[in-house]
Amino acid sequence: MICGIDEAGKGSVLGPMVIGGVAGKDLSEFVKKGFADSKTLSPRRREQFYEEIVAEFKTTTVVLSAAMIDELRSSMTMNEIVARSHARAITDLMPDTAYVDACDVNEVRYAETISGFLKNDIAIVSKHKADDLYAVVSAASIVAKVTRDRMIEDLKSQWGNIGSGYPSDPDTIAFLKRYIEERGEPPSIARMSWKTISNMMAKKNQKKLFEF
Missing domain, CATH: 3.30.420.10 (Ribonuclease H-like superfamily/Ribonuclease H)
Incomplete structure (x- = not known):
């Protein structure tokens, strides 16, 4: 076998x-x-x-x-x-x-x-x-x-157009940027330990600092 x-x-x-x-x-x-x-x-x-x-x-x-x-x-x-x-x-x-x-x-x-x-x-x-x-x-x-x-x-039916889920996919990146911008945090279906997420969150936090 x-x-x-x-x-x-x-x-x-x-x-x-x-x-x-x-x-x-x-x-x-x-x-x-x-x-x-x-x-x-x-x-x-x-x-x-x-x-x-x-x-x-x-x-x-x-x-x-x-x-x-x-x-x-x-x-x-x-x-x-x-x-x-x-x-x-x-x-x-x-x-x-x-x-x-x-x-x-x-x-x-x-x-x-x-x-x-x-x-x-x-x-x-x-x-x-x-x-x-x-x-x-x-x-x-x-x-x-x-x-x-x-x-x-199945995830798309719940979350909308998330693309393929890969960082190289423009639809995936657009979804993440929009979600983080609106909610202030990544979606629960994201791998929080990925650099893609940490980089986006760092940019989000930096933007908030400049707003003050």
């Missing part, structure tokens, strides 16, 4: 990070399905693949809210948070070998970090761009991406 693990939303300033995991017998059954890295697929194709994956394979998701990420960052690095979450997904699937997208510049170190969070002896194949190299990780990236995209759409 093998599994693939990947995440979506690691760098987002708004909303959750989602880890997706998919398990199967061997790599070949994922290769023949034609799964590809979720970033290379259209939203419609991702949704089609997602329905196929959840219908035919064992899957799992681990969701970390913005507040949970902020709390964990007080005691560990973001890479450790992702590794711990990858380990949780691996534990749910209990494979013999897990293929993971390495979130550390050192692939071997990242595998060791994940192993430190596991209770069972599971082989970890940690590679950069694993979602391109292994179809099982591509499948996991699709599960993570589609799950997070659906959660972002």
